[in-house]
Amino acid sequence: MTQQKTPRSMVGIAGIVAAATLISKIFGFVRQLVVAAAFGLGPSADAFNYAYTIPGFLLVLLGGINGPFYSAIISVLSKQNDKKSSPFVETVTILVGGVLIIVAITIAVFAPQFIDIFAPGLRTPEKEIVRVIAIHQLRIMSPIAVLAGFIGISFGVLNANNQFWLPSISPLFSSISVILGVGIFFLQADNQTSNPEYLVQGGIVLAISTVAGATLQFIVQVLAQIKAGILSQLSLRVDFHQPEVKNTMKIMLPATFSSGMLHINLYTDLFFASLIPVNGVAAGLANAGLLVQTPLGIISNVILVPLLPLFSQLTDIQYRQELKLRIRQGLILSAFTMLPLGALMVALSLPIVQVIYERGAFDYKDSVLVSSLLIVNGIGMFVYLGRDVLVRVFYALGDGQTPFCISMVNIGLNIIFDYIFVNTLGAPGLVLATLGVNCNSVFLLLFILNRKLNGLPIMEWSLPILGLAGASVVAGVTSFATLQLCQIFLGNHGLITLLLQLVISSSVGLCLFGIITAIMKVPEVNIFATKLLQHFVK
Structure with a gap:
């Protein structure tokens, strides 16, 4: 690796990541719209959500830009000079690739067994077609296991070399593949x-389009590394005795299992979803x-990508106060962004779903189901991101064991919550169970981090977060009241009417939230908003 690493400002990185990720997410939305229009919440879409649990879990877990592979690679490379990087990257790539090839073969061979384990409710006459489709899809998508590991390593290597644009935008290539594949198929369906x-x-x-998309995403990463000169010195050397390799495995293995536990909770949700007599619950969970x-x-990328290297650089005891300030910054910015968005999701859930999904095979009945799931999801948005911030602090401190242990506890807790809430609330109970588990994670992570860092001003941090929560509730109530008035005067039929x-x-709700937040004068919010505005104005 020959490029010299030049530090960039947090806001500069955030701007790059935000723009690239926004483009990728837009294409991801279009992809889901095409799938929903083609299949609705029917057997094809429902089956895909069961079949995609394993390859999708691996793609997010191993290949995600905030996944443990990425985090471990960044934690090591940010402390290394370029001359030592190549042998380290080569060894990790060969080690990870060998293991994941075995994983991919296992998935393909035992696809029926995996589907039966994760979704026993599909073994009924009414849902047998969903099971058959899911088995086919899982076998086709098994190579994603290998691609996921390589993508995650590439993300880390590129970001460590100040390459942020392409890693953040590369998921759009996967979305394009699905859009083209499913879109062409749907146009030729002729109402069948x-x-x-x-x-x-x-x-x-x-399934084929999904594999093609992951392959294209990896190829783009490789081309970027070649162009940047990162791969020019690679010679497939293997040295498992390197301290950097051992340090990476020390972080990567427990971190992978820890993050994987969250996806085991997803498997638990799908297990109970398959037992709910309502059709399309798995697809509904995915759409919501x-x-x-x-x-x-x-x-998440805007906040976590620039913060993670800072966490890693502030682990020495002499920087302890600065580390605490960065943790506070991450939590408050998470609250500032997620709480008002969550409030809008709750207040405007049905028209949001109707505007985005209700076309083609996706009808009003599907909108009602997805809307009920979206409400509970919206409530937990801050908790989801807050947990990610705290977990990254543990990774930076070289402690992947603590998040892993907490996740192990949460597996049992999620099973209990799923059983209780599904029996009382039906499909929304699945999302409520996940919210309960994530709340438990945040509480335990803060408790342990408080001891590890010799005290955190948690009560002081809580005041601005509670203020932002209160402002979000006011914004949500105002948005809902405004919606009711709009429906009285405009009705509630037609895409243009709903969109308006x-x-x-x-807009009314967010403006009110902005006014209240400005009055609160939260330093982190004011500084971040000002610098971000200045960056985009330039």
Whole structure:
């Protein structure tokens, strides 16, 4: 690796990541719209959400820009000079690739067994077609296991060399593949959406397009590394005795298992979802999750990508106070962004779903189900991002064990919550159970971090967060009231009418939130907003 690492400002990195991630998320939205229009919440889409649990889990876990592979690579490379980087990257790549090839083969061979374990409710006459499609899809998508590991390593290497644009924008290539594959198939369907043969073929097309997209995403990463001169010195050397390799594995392995535990909670949710007699619950969870994960993913990258290297550089005891200030910054910015968005999700859930999804095979009945799931998702948006901030602090401190242990505890807790809430609330209970688990994670992470860093001013941090929460509630109530008034005067039918109501209602709520926040004068919010505005004005 020959490029010299030149530090960039947090706001500068945030601007790059925000723009690139926004573009990727837009394409991700379009991808989901195409899939929803083609299949609705029918068997093809439902099956895909069961089949994609393993490859999707691996792609997010191993290949995600904030995943443990990325975090471990960044933690090591940010402390290394360029001359020592190549042998380290080569060894980690070969080690990870060998393990994941075995994982991919196992997934393909035992696909029926995996589907039966994760979704036993599909083994009924009413849902048998979903099971058949899911098995086909899982076998087709098994190579994603290998691609995911390579993508995650590439993310870390590129970011360590100040390459932020392409890693953040590369997921759009995956979305483009699905948009083209499913879109062309749907246009040729000729209104055969209820035909069993169409459902099976559509499910296969969806799986093939997904694999093609992951492959394209990896190829783009490789080309970027070649262009930057990162791969020019690679010679496939293997040295497992390097201290950097051992340090990476020390962080990566428990971090992978820790993050993986969260996805085991997803498996638990899908297990119970398959037992709910309502059709399309798994697809509904995915559609509602996307509406939350899109803004969450954008803002997560804006906050976490620039903060992670700072956390790693402030681990020495002499920088302890600065580290605490950065943790506070991450939590308050998470609250500032997630709390008002979550309030709008709750207040405007049904028209949001109708405007985004209700077309083609996706009808009003589907909108009602997804809306109920979106409400609970919106409540937990701040908790999701706050947990990620705290986990990254532990990774920077070289402690992947603590998040892992907490995640292990949460597996049992999630099973209990799923059982209780699904029996009382149905499908929304699945999301509520996840929210409960994440709240427990935040509490335990703060408690342990408080002891590890010899005290955190948690009460002092809580005041601005509670203020932002109160402002968000006011904004949500105002948005809902505005929506009701709009429906009285404009009605509630037609895409343009619904879109206009959303714009008016959300604008009123966000403006009120902005006014209250400005009055509160939270330093982190004011500084970040000012610098971000200056960056984009330039």
